[in-house]
Amino acid sequence: MLDNLGRPGRILLLGGTSEIGLAIIAALAAPRDTEVLLAGRDEQRLAAAGKELPFQATPLAFDALSVATAEPAIEHAFAGGPIDLVIAATGVLTAQAELDRDPPLAARMIDVNFTSHVTTLLAAAAKMRAQRTGTIVVLSSIAAVRPRKANFVYGAAKAGLDAFARGLTDALAGTGVRVLLVxxxxxxGRMTAGMSAAPLSSTPEQVGKAVAAALAGSRTQVWVPRSLGLLAVLLRLIPRPLWRKMRR
Ligand SMILES: NC(=O)c1ccc[n+]([C@@H]2O[C@H](COP(=O)([O-])OP(=O)(O)OC[C@H]3O[C@@H](n4cnc5c(N)ncnc54)[C@H](OP(=O)(O)O)[C@@H]3O)[C@@H](O)[C@H]2O)c1
Incomplete structure (x- = not known):
């Protein structure tokens, strides 16, 4: 990953300690002098995550719950030079029962999973448009396909993010900037710790490899695993009275 002057590439990971985000970076066939900016709220954990990568990693202050830090984080990241790849991996999965008891917590969860991505990615897209090159990876979810009563606030946030990413893909067509919706x-992993695995589950490493492979091609969307795309079609066809009975 070299820019058009032959300099090493630069990568920005929003959600700098994300297991999936870090696995994507680790799976990239990038040169060792690639610079990685890990954006997040805990400098020590960001530094520890950076040590696990085979690249030069720098922590960057970013709190998805503070709109005031979102744009400055993007400004700061691009001020150091062009960025080739932005990975939007910030996210939080809070149990629906907890959100039912605490609606303001639901609003904060939506801010992390949706609103902050809109702010940061619009700002990053503008910078990449000016560069005339760059790639944005957005981590959506199967949860975006159809709201389940067991986690419909998370599903709603992911559906919003998924729609935003598809719109951004179209808005950036022809500008040299690409969006890959995952x-x-x-x-x-950590986000699903304590939960029993669902059918067609994967590991962060498998997601990382699938995203790296998709980045090497020209696709705009990728399901992980690939067979999940077919399952998504079937999920949409389940009659609502039956769907309502799903416990997870
Ligand atoms: N795990 C899954 O089953 C799954 C499935 C589909 C899609 N996804 C999506 O994939 C993405 C990455 O998930 P993951 O499995 O890698 O989860 P993860 O390891 O828990 O990573 C989530 C990241 O979001 C960051 N974050 C949370 N709240 C933040 C805030 N207020 N400000 C800044 N950063 C914040 C976390 O930082 P801290 O270290 O500070 O908490 C962490 O870096 C998420 O968008 C998730 O929704 C996950």
Missing amino acids: RPGFVI
């Missing part, structure tokens, strides 16, 4: 199913 829809994993259940990923076994």
Whole structure:
């Protein structure tokens, strides 16, 4: 990953400690002098995550719950030079029962999973448009396909993000900036710790490899695993009275 002057590439990971985001970066066939900016709220954990990568990694202050830090984080990241790849991996999965008891918590969850991506990615897209090159990876989810009563606030946030990413893809067509929309199913890891794995689940490493492979091609959307795309079609066809009975 070199820019048009032959300099090493630069990558920005929003959600700098994300297991999936870090697995994507680790799976890239990028040169060792690639610079990685890990944006997040805990500098120590960002620094620890950076040490696990085979690249030069720098922490960058970013809190998805503060709109005031979103644009400055993007400004700061691009001020250091062109960025080739932005990975939007910020996210939080809070149990629906907790949100039912605490509606303001639901609003914060939507801010992290949806609103902050709109702010940061619009700002990043403007910078990449000016560069005339760049790629934005957006982590949506199978949860975006159809709201389930077991986690419909998370599903609603992901559906919003998914729609935003598709719109952004179209808005950027022909500008040299590409969006890759990634829809994993259940990923076994920190976010899903304590939950029983769903069918067609994957690991962060499998998502990382699938995204790296998709980045090497020209696709705009990828399901992980690929068979999840077919399942998504079937999920939409389940009659609502039956769908309502789903416990998870
Ligand atoms: N895991 C799954 O099953 C799954 C499936 C489909 C899609 N996804 C999506 O994939 C993305 C990455 O998930 P993951 O599995 O890698 O989860 P993860 O390891 O828990 O990573 C989530 C990231 O979001 C960050 N974050 C949360 N709240 C934040 C805030 N207020 N400000 C800044 N950063 C914040 C976390 O930072 P901290 O370290 O500070 O908490 C962490 O870096 C998410 O968007 C998730 O919704 C996940």
